Amino acid sequence: xxxxxxxxxxxxxxxxxxxxxxxLHRAAEESVGALPENTTVIIREVPTTHWxxxxxxxxxxxxxxxxxxxx
Numbered sequence: 657x658x659x660x661x662x663x664x665x666x667x668x669x670x671x672x673x674x675x676x677x678x679x680l681h682r683a684a685e686e687s688v689g690a691l692p693e694n695t696t697v698i699i700r701e702v703p704t705t706h707w708x709x710x711x712x713x714x715x716x717x718x719x720x721x722x723x724x725x726x727x
Contacts, residue, residue, distance in 0.1 A: 657673075657690070657694045657695070657696075658684045658688065658690045658694070658695045658696070659696045660680050660684065660695070660696070660706070661698045661700070662680070662697070662698065662699050662700065663700045664676075664699060664700070664701060664702070664704075665701070665702055665704050665707055665714050666701040666702060666703055667704065668701075671675070673699055676699065676718070677697050677699065680697045681695055681697060681719045697703060703710055703715075704718065
């Protein structure tokens with residue numbers, strides 16, 4: 657009974673999130689023989705202002721990239 661819990665930065669379309677869910681279900685079925693009805697997938701969308709790496713949020717990195725493109 658796999659539980660697949662994914663955190664991802666917000667900004668994907670509902671269609672992209674649905675495809676991710678489907679791909680994760682397929683991976684569980686193919687890799688460990690999980691039955692679809694026994695597999696749970698949770699996708700947690702995290703605001704880009706709440707996700708940081710190297711003391712810089714995704715939002716800050718995106719903003720810096722935009723400013724660099726404009727320069």
